[in-house]
Structure formats: C-alpha cells, structure tokens
Amino acid sequence: VRHAVILAGGSGTRLWPASRRAKPKQLLDVAGRGEPLIAGAIAIGRAIAGERVAIVVGESQVEATRSVARDVRLIPEPLARNTAAAIGLAAATIRKDDDGAVLAVLPADHHVADRPAFESLLANALAHAESTDDVVTLGITPTHAETGYGYLEVGALDKVGPQRVVRFIEKPDAARARELVDSHRYLWNAGIFCLTARRLLAELDAHLPTTAHAVREIAAGRGRAVDLFAALPSISIDKGVMEKTDRIVAFPADVGWNDVGSWAALAAVRGVDASGNTIGGTAVVVDGTGNVVIGDDATLVATVGVSNLVVIKSGDAILVVPKDRAQDVKKVIDMLGARALARYL
Amino acid sequence: VRHAVILAGGSGTRLWPASRRAKPKQLLDVAGRGEPLIAGAIAIGRAIAGERVAIVVGESQVEATRSVARDVRLIPEPLARNTAAAIGLAAATIRKDDDGAVLAVLPADHHVADRPAFESLLANALAHAESTDDVVTLGITPTHAETGYGYLEVGALDKVGPQRVVRFIEKPDAARARELVDSHRYLWNAGIFCLTARRLLAELDAHLPTTAHAVREIAAGRGRAVDLFAALPSISIDKGVMEKTDRIVAFPADVGWNDVGSWAALAAVRGVDASGNTIGGTAVVVDGTGNVVIGDDATLVATVGVSNLVVIKSGDAILVVPKDRAQDVKKVIDMLGARALARYL
Numbered sequence: 001v002r003h004a005v006i007l008a009g010g011s012g013t014r015l016w017p018a019s020r021r022a023k024p025k026q027l028l029d030v031a032g033r034g035e036p037l038i039a040g041a042i043a044i045g046r047a048i049a050g051e052r053v054a055i056v057v058g059e060s061q062v063e064a065t066r067s068v069a070r071d072v073r074l075i076p077e078p079l080a081r082n083t084a085a086a087i088g089l090a091a092a093t094i095r096k097d098d099d100g101a102v103l104a105v106l107p108a109d110h111h112v113a114d115r116p117a118f119e120s121l122l123a124n125a126l127a128h129a130e131s132t133d134d135v136v137t138l139g140i141t142p143t144h145a146e147t148g149y150g151y152l153e154v155g156a157l158d159k160v161g162p163q164r165v166v167r168f169i170e171k172p173d174a175a176r177a178r179e180l181v182d183s184h185r186y187l188w189n190a191g192i193f194c195l196t197a198r199r200l201l202a203e204l205d206a207h208l209p210t211t212a213h214a215v216r217e218i219a220a221g222r223g224r225a226v227d228l229f230a231a232l233p234s235i236s237i238d239k240g241v242m243e244k245t246d247r248i249v250a251f252p253a254d255v256g257w258n259d260v261g262s263w264a265a266l267a268a269v270r271g272v273d274a275s276g277n278t279i280g281g282t283a284v285v286v287d288g289t290g291n292v293v294i295g296d297d298a299t300l301v302a303t304v305g306v307s308n309l310v311v312i313k314s315g316d317a318i319l320v321v322p323k324d325r326a327q328d329v330k331k332v333i334d335m336l337g338a339r340a341l342a343r344y345l
Numbered sequence: 346v347r348h349a350v351i352l353a354g355g356s357g358t359r360l361w362p363a364s365r366r367a368k369p370k371q372l373l374d375v376a377g378r379g380e381p382l383i384a385g386a387i388a389i390g391r392a393i394a395g396e397r398v399a400i401v402v403g404e405s406q407v408e409a410t411r412s413v414a415r416d417v418r419l420i421p422e423p424l425a426r427n428t429a430a431a432i433g434l435a436a437a438t439i440r441k442d443d444d445g446a447v448l449a450v451l452p453a454d455h456h457v458a459d460r461p462a463f464e465s466l467l468a469n470a471l472a473h474a475e476s477t478d479d480v481v482t483l484g485i486t487p488t489h490a491e492t493g494y495g496y497l498e499v500g501a502l503d504k505v506g507p508q509r510v511v512r513f514i515e516k517p518d519a520a521r522a523r524e525l526v527d528s529h530r531y532l533w534n535a536g537i538f539c540l541t542a543r544r545l546l547a548e549l550d551a552h553l554p555t556t557a558h559a560v561r562e563i564a565a566g567r568g569r570a571v572d573l574f575a576a577l578p579s580i581s582i583d584k585g586v587m588e589k590t591d592r593i594v595a596f597p598a599d600v601g602w603n604d605v606g607s608w609a610a611l612a613a614v615r616g617v618d619a620s621g622n623t624i625g626g627t628a629v630v631v632d633g634t635g636n637v638v639i640g641d642d643a644t645l646v647a648t649v650g651v652s653n654l655v656v657i658k659s660g661d662a663i664l665v666v667p668k669d670r671a672q673d674v675k676k677v678i679d680m681l682g683a684r685a686l687a688r689y690l
Contacts, residue, residue, distance in 0.1 A: 282686070298661060299663060300689045302662065302664050304670060305670040306667060311663070313663055316643060317645040317646075318644060320649070320651055320654070320665060325650040336645075341629070
C-alpha cells in the first residue's frame with residue numbers, strides 16, 4: 001500500500017537567523033501560513049497515504065519534530081548520511097511490515113503553492129510506480145533560468161504523462177540554465193520520488209550495497225545502528241541511485257513549487273505588496289522595492305532608500321544581505337563559528 | 346565671571362532608533378566613550394567655568410537630564426521656542442546673580458575629539474568677549490564640502506585669532522559647498538558662541554524685543570513662564586541675533602568637531618576598522634566597507650555583501666538606510682506617526 005516518507009534531515013543554515021541548529025528550516029513558518037513547512041509535507045502525505053506517513057529525522061531533531069508532528073511515525077537517523085541512507089532506512093523499515101509498500105518521498109522543507117494539483121500528480125505517480133515498478137520522479141516545470149537546482153533531461157515538455165529521464169544535469173551556470181529552460185526539454189529536480197520499497201532496496205543492492213546491507217540490518221534490529229551508519233558513504237539518492245538506474249521516468253509538475261533555498265525565495269513564496277516588497281512582522285519600508293523585510297513580534301524593522309535587500313530579524317540576530325547574495329549567509333555562519341559567536345548558530 | 350550654558354533642547358530624531366522621544370541624542374553614548382554626549386559638554390563647561398555650568402532643557406527632559414548631570418544647574422524651558430529664547434532665558438537668569446556674567450554657549454549633543462584644544466580656544470574666546478563685549482563664535486575649520494551646515498564668511502583662514510564675520514551662509518548645495526571650502530574664507534557655523542549676558546540681552550532688545558521682555562520677566566519671577574514663552578516666535582539665535590549684529594567675530598577652530606547630525610557621521614566620530622567599517626555592539630560585517638553597523642548587547646547584527654550602509658539596532662527597532670540617505674530617517678519617523686506605530690518613536 002501507499003506510504004509517504006518525509007525527509008527532515010536538513011539543517012537549513014541558508015535561512016539563518018530564523019533557522020538555527022536547534023530549529024531547522026522545516027520547523028519554521030517560512031511561508032507565513034501559521035504552520036511550519038513540515039506541516040505542509042505532512043498534510044500532503046496524509047492526502048495520498050492516510051495514516052501511513054513517516055518522517056526520517058536526525059536523532060537531535062526528534063523532539064522538536066515530534067512537537068509539530070504529534071501523530072506521525074518518526075524514523076530516527078542514527079547519523080546524517082545523506083538521502084540514499086535516509087530513504088533506504090525508511091524503505092527497509094516500512095517494508096518489514098508491508099512487503100508491497102510503495103513510497104512517495106517528499107522533502108520536509110519545501111513549499112508547494114498548489115497542493116491539490118501536487119497531490120493529484122503524486123497519486124498518479126504512485127499508481128505508475130505500483131503498476132510498472134519504475135522509479136517515478138516529479139520534475140518541476142521551470143519558471144525561470146535557475147542556477148540553484150539540478151535539472152532532469154526528458155523529452156519535449158508538451159507531452160502529457162510520464163517521460164523517460166534521459167539524464168541528470170548538475171546545477172548549471174546562468175547561460176546554461178537559460179539554454180536548458182529555453183529548450184523545453186528539462187525539468188527541475190526537486191528530489192520528489194515515488195517508487196516501491198522493493199525497487200528502492202533492489203537499486204541500493206545494485207549501486208550502494210553497503211547501504212542496502214546496513215538499512216536491512218537496522219530494520220531487522222541487528223547490530224548497532226550508529227555503527228552501521230557511521231561506516232556508510234554520505235551520498236545523495238540522486239547521485240547514488242537515480243543517476244545510475246535506467247528505470248526512471250518523470251511527471252512534469254507545475255504546482256508552484258519552491259525549495260525556499262534562501263531568503264531571496266521568500267518573495268515568490270509570500271508574494272509582494274503594491275510596492276514590490278515582501279514584508280513580515282512589524283516592518284516599514286520607505287522608498288524601496290524588491291526587498292524582503294521580516295521583523296518579529298518584538299521588533300520593528302524600518303528601511304529607507306534600499307532596494308533588493310534582505311533584512312531579517314529573528315530572535316537574537318539580524319541579517320542584512322542583498323537579495324542576489326542571499327546564498328552567502330553561509331559566510332556569516334562560518335565566521336560566527338570562527339569567532340566564538342557560535343551561540344548565534 | 347565665566348559661565349557655560351549648555352543647550353539641551355533638541356529632540357534628536359535623526360539618530361532614531363537610538364534616540365527616542367524619551368531619550369534624545371544628548372543622552373546617548375553616541376561616541377562609544379561610555380558616557381552620553383552631554384557629559385562631554387559638561388566636562389568642557391567645567392574646564393572653562395568650574396561650577397558655573399547650566400543646562401537649558403525642556404521640561405519633559407528635566408528628569409532624564411538630571412540623572413546624567415547630577416550637580417549641574419538646570420534651567421527648564423517652559424516650552425520649546427528655539428535657541429534665541431533658550432539662550433535669552435539663560436542669560437537673564439544668570440545675570441540676575443552676576444551682572445558681569447560672560448557666557449560660553451555650547452550645544453549638548455555635539456562631539457569634540459580634541460577637548461584640550463577646544464577648551465583652550467573657548468578660554469580665548471571668553472577672554473575676547475569679556476574685553477571687547479563682542480559676540481565671539483567658534484567657527485569650525487571645514488574638512489570637506491559639507492551641505493548639512495551653515496557657513497560663516499570671514500577673512501582668509503590663515504589669519505590667526507578673531508576675524509570679523511562678514512556674512513552667515515545658509516546650508517549650501519554640493520557645488521556651492523565645494524566653492525566655499527575651496528575659497529578658504531568660510532568656517533562651519535557650529536552654534537558655539539561666547540558673549541556677555543549683558544550683550545546678549547542688549548541684542549535681544551534690539552532684534553527680538555518680545556523675547557527680551559519675556560526672559561527678563563521669567564528671571565524676575567513675574568508672570569507665568571509658559572504663557573510668556575507661548576507668545577514668543579520660535580527663532581534661532583543665528584537668525585534672530587547673530588545674522589543681524591555687526592559685532593561678531595569668529596575664532597577658527599580645528600578640534601575634531603562633529604554635530605553627529607546623522608548615523609552617517611558616526612564613522613568620523615567612532616573611527617573605522619581595517620575594513621573601513623564602523624562597528625558597535627555585537628556585529629559581523631562580511632564582504633563590505635564603509636558601513637556603520639551598531640548592534641546592542643542583546644542582539645547580533647550580521648551583514649554580507651553590503652557597503653556604505655547604516656544598520657542600527659536599538660531597543661525594539663532596527664533601521665537600515667544607505668549612508669548617503671541617513672538624513673531620511675525622518676521619513677520613517679513621519680510614517681510611524683502616520684501608521685499608529687508611534688510607540689516606536
């Protein structure tokens with residue numbers, strides 16, 4: 001039967017200072033909907049799999065995740081070993097009780113504007129995975145020449161339904177991204193997959209045998225999980241499995257998807273006001289456009305004469321960065337660690 | 346004998362959010378010296394006048410001023426009526442007990458880097474005012490083509506000692522400021538004057554007779570101070586007296602003076618680090634120069650990839666403004682008033 005597997009392993013430093021070690025991105029109300037991102041993933045999981053929703057989560061996040069996902073099964077990762085190990089662990093654990101399990105694998109920290117359309121596509125993808133035993137990925141129809149995502153090469157995008165994935169493309173530079181989007185033969189790789197647990201484990205047997213062994217041992221209750229994971233390579237499901245199998249098809253998905261990979265993405269997720277600014281909390285923007293300005297309940301943020309700037313107040317820290325350099329928040333993270341200011345991480 | 350009169354009537358909105366209605370600029374440690382600006386003015390007053398230091402202050406600021414100026418005489422302004430009335434009130438009040446009083450009039454909210462040189466010049470100016478009964482102003486030797494100040498036209502600046510002030514010049518535009526500075530015949534008008542109380546009252550008699558009458562009545566304890574002040578014009582000592590008298594000379598002063606008229610001025614007052622940034626509180630500046638970034642004890646401010654930007658966290662508010670638009674903080678003040686956010690003022 002159908003299961004939803006939500007991957008909640010990310011640390012989400014790219015949304016610092018809202019995201020912290022103790023509160024990664026999926027636990028934040030990034031979209032301003034009054035719920036954390038992971039609640040959206042859980043709602044989607046419930047819609048397609050009923051009670052059979054599981055979250056794979058790092059040991060250190062179990063408690064915080066439990067507090068926002070009370071009735072959901074948590075599968076703790078003994079160590080962070082990237083998505084191949086995380087999904088493998090979920091597949092082996094779920095298959096123990098359901099040999100015919102088919103899984104929809106969803107990131108915990110993405111935002112989907114059109115949930116009904118997304119759920120409908122996922123249902124189709126699950127049905128296709130059940131009937132063909134192929135790997136089915138939802139490839140996002142590109143809306144612009146994004147350099148921050150990997151791409152999937154497929155046939156022409158005007159074809160309806162599943163299309164063979166010819167190739168995975170790494171994050172391209174700007175010129176290449178433009179080419180890819182203009183050719184109408186590429187989708188964004190959003191890391192959303194549907195496949196049977198049996199197929200996933202067979203692929204791991206073929207391409208990552210130590211991972212396949214480790215997750216079966218852990219699911220069977222044999223060996224120390226942390227030791228088994230410690231010996232595994234840290235490799236993504238894309239690199240470790242998807243790029244290697246030839247049994248993979250994509251469903252094009254045009255569902256308002258956003259990975260909220262930086263503060264710059266907030267404009268798309270939250271929308272802009274009449275002045276072209278994205279405002280949260282108590283904020284006043286004078287003479288400027290294209291800004292993302294998020295205060296918190298306690299603090300007013302006022303900007304004058306700045307445009308395309310990100311200003312975030314969250315807890316005990318404030319970040320100011322141009323929108324086109326929003327990825328560079330990691331430089332702050334690095335510097336705080338180096339300067340004995342790690343309490344702000 | 347010699348007296349120092351410190352004018353503390355300003356509301357100082359230009360340093361919002363550090364300055365608030367309840368805490369104007371002179372009560373802030375703007376220079377990062379561990380004392381409010383007014384403490385610097387008091388120290389200078391003590392150096393030139395011993396115990397005879399008085400602060401003219403608005404009724405609503407008496408308590409806050411008292412807390413940082415414990416042993417100083419406060420002369421409360423019944424209403425804010427600009428500097429002509431404030432100085433007139435001080436002159437009439439002081440002269441009641443000292444008919445031969447000579448006054449050094451100092452703003453409470455300026456910063457002077459070289460206090461010994463400034464005190465020495467003030468002593469000279471007081472001596473000159475005593476011996477000649479002229480009005481003596483300290484004109485600041487310009488260091489750049491500033492558009493934010495008025496200018497005093499004098500003879501060539503290479504002359505030592507007092508020079509006749511030919512003319513007061515309003516705040517010039519950038520091209521005119523350049524001309525003025527390049528001609529070496531102009532000084533900045535810093536609002537620093539030495540003159541006898543008798544001369545000041547005589548000038549008021551000549552040019553602002555209702556003001557002269559009102560301050561004498563108040564000093565004599567006749568009439569209701571608030572009613573007398575309410576009837577006065579709100580006019581500066583520059584406009585009301587200095588521009589009209591022909592008995593005014595200037596001493597050129599090169600003393601590291603700064604009126605801290607906006608956050609942009611902080612770079613000059615506090616200095617810059619090796620990266621060209623002015624940092625206060627807990628702050629991290631990555632990839633940028635020319636910034637003024639002031640956090641408070643409770644909050645980290647981090648910037649990435651911005652330059653020539655002002656970022657101020659103070660209490661419950663944050664301001665972000667380009668350095669060259671730092672004067673526009675008043676637009677925020679106006680908007681907060683209009684938007685029922687006046688609690689942040």
